[in-house]
């Protein structure tokens with residue numbers, strides 16, 4: 001049977017967050033942000049292994065002292081996210097079969113819940129292509145024109161926001177990413193370029209990506225609320 005592994009790209013510099021430390025290492029409820037992310041994946045019983053992709057010149061990881069039973073550290077990050085994922089997929093090729101599922105998950109999404117993973121694995125394990133966690137767009141969308149004035153209202157029907165994990169078979173994903181190059185911003189786009197149609201698995205807004213300083217406050221509220229339950 002195909003196994004499930006997680007691959008966590010964590011080689012970004014967090015330029016939109018600002019500050020001297022990459023955002024994945026900022027404190028969040030007294031632990032590094034990335035510690036929450038890796039634990040969410042490693043604590044799931046159906047995930048066999050978690051691989052984290054760091055920048056080759058990462059200066060922070062060793063000081064964090066993060067050790068998890070299922071965790072393997074790969075120092076092969078690239079200049080763009082797609083490159084980090086491609087390098088990671090190549091690095092694990094000897095340990096993972098072409099048919100095994102890889103769940104690529106942003107280090108910057110620390111609030112992933114077991115129920116999100118359960119839904120993905122249940123809905124996609126028998127799928128021919130794979131898919132992504134995503135959320136239907138709830139707000140009315142506007143396209144801006146000159147002077148930041150509304151040029152048009154975009155119908156939201158059928159529109160979803162892509163999140164991660166993005167779950168595809170190792171062999172298919174590596175082939176798709178190598179063909180796409182670093183132009184794509186997520187794994188699904190690379191698969192789409194091969195003429196395939198990944199499935200949208202419904203998640204929710206709690207699985208936010210920490211991008212700007214304000215997002216750290218939101219992530220703390222989401223995780224803090226869970227701890228109180």
Ligand code: CTP
Nearest residue numbers: 009010011012013014015016079080084107108
């Ligand atoms: N990432 C990566 N390698 C890169 C760029 C990004 O592994 N060369 C990772 C980030 O560490 C993050 C995830 O991809 O976990 C999503 O990227 P993003 O949110 O854009 O993070 P950054 O690129 O670090 O932030 P920014 O775009 O603001 O610089």
Ligand code: MG
Nearest residue numbers: 012013014081
């Ligand atoms: Mg980025």
